Amino acid sequence: MARWEPGARERLVLAAVDLFSEQGYDGTTVTQIAERAGVTKSTFFRHFPDKRELLVAGQETLSRLLAEGIAEAPAGSTPLEAVAEGLARASDEMGPMNRALGPRLRAAVAASAELRERDALKSVGMAAAMAEALVARGVADAPARLASEMGALAFKRGFERWSSGDRSDDDPLAGYTRAALTELREAAAALG
Template sequence: MGRWEPDARGRMAQAALELYLDPGYEQTTVADIAERAGVTERTFFRHFADKREVLFSGSEQFQRVVLAAIEAAPEGAPPLDAVAAGMDAAAAALQSQPDPTFPRRRAAVIAANPSLQERELLKMATLATASARALVARGAEPGEAAVAAEAAGAAFRLAFERWTTSDEPLDLRALVADGVARFRALA
């Protein structure tokens, strides 16, 4: 494949994911990714800060989807309902990705590497903090906003884990909604 083929970023993400699964994340270098994608290392670094960012480069967009849905929730909606709408929007976005296998493969790579697990937890903690701020901006009391954001985040994480590890095709949105409903029942 020539260097000037379109969608270098997509090719690099695909190549990285394939290499992270075999031979493994730790064994894969940026040079390996660039070679498999048919680009130079310099091109790789124009798109990603390091090899870890291939897996986390969508975090900001993911957060924007959640926060936009929280903001768009009906006026007067309880904090948990508003943040659940954000998690539902995130689930819908994940389910509609062009490559439906990407989330499952990405999750497998992260599950196999403790430093990537730590980064994933940090991403979700950052999302919970941003979600709580968005709820406060809607008028929620800060403590209630924090609890709602953490609860919906936990429901999302558990649903996502089940979705990515199941051998059956599951609906992520339904799993998230079920998780939020279970939290309500416990509360």
């Protein structure tokens, strides 16, 4: 086993998701994850403090991208238009590995209460990053929070549809997240 190989972090995430799906979260050890990824246990701990953190790998980057997209939205954009810019920025960074990982990740999360909790915290973190970016643009707190929650839900719904879709199409995630945001906007308008 090599001491260092490029892509170790990604291999660890893939190995963990596969093992969580195969034998459950509780039945999977850090040693097994490291072995499946072809790295040492110490390499695992250089990338992650524990196996729970594998689920939120990339959350900081995702939240940063969402916030940057909102911050760079054209002047005069409504809160939801700014959120759409954040969704586009974050979506542009999602590639084939993210798409392939989606269904396996959903299965692993569905099978574990602890992973469902971590997934919920991930959504909270995304919404908080978007709300902060909206407030920084001068949006009042309540509309910023509502728009950010809609953005987090749109990202989740769009990602689920994109990653569950036909693998032969190479449509980018951004179209799915924008469509989900449009659906949510229309649903909110129908509430009266």
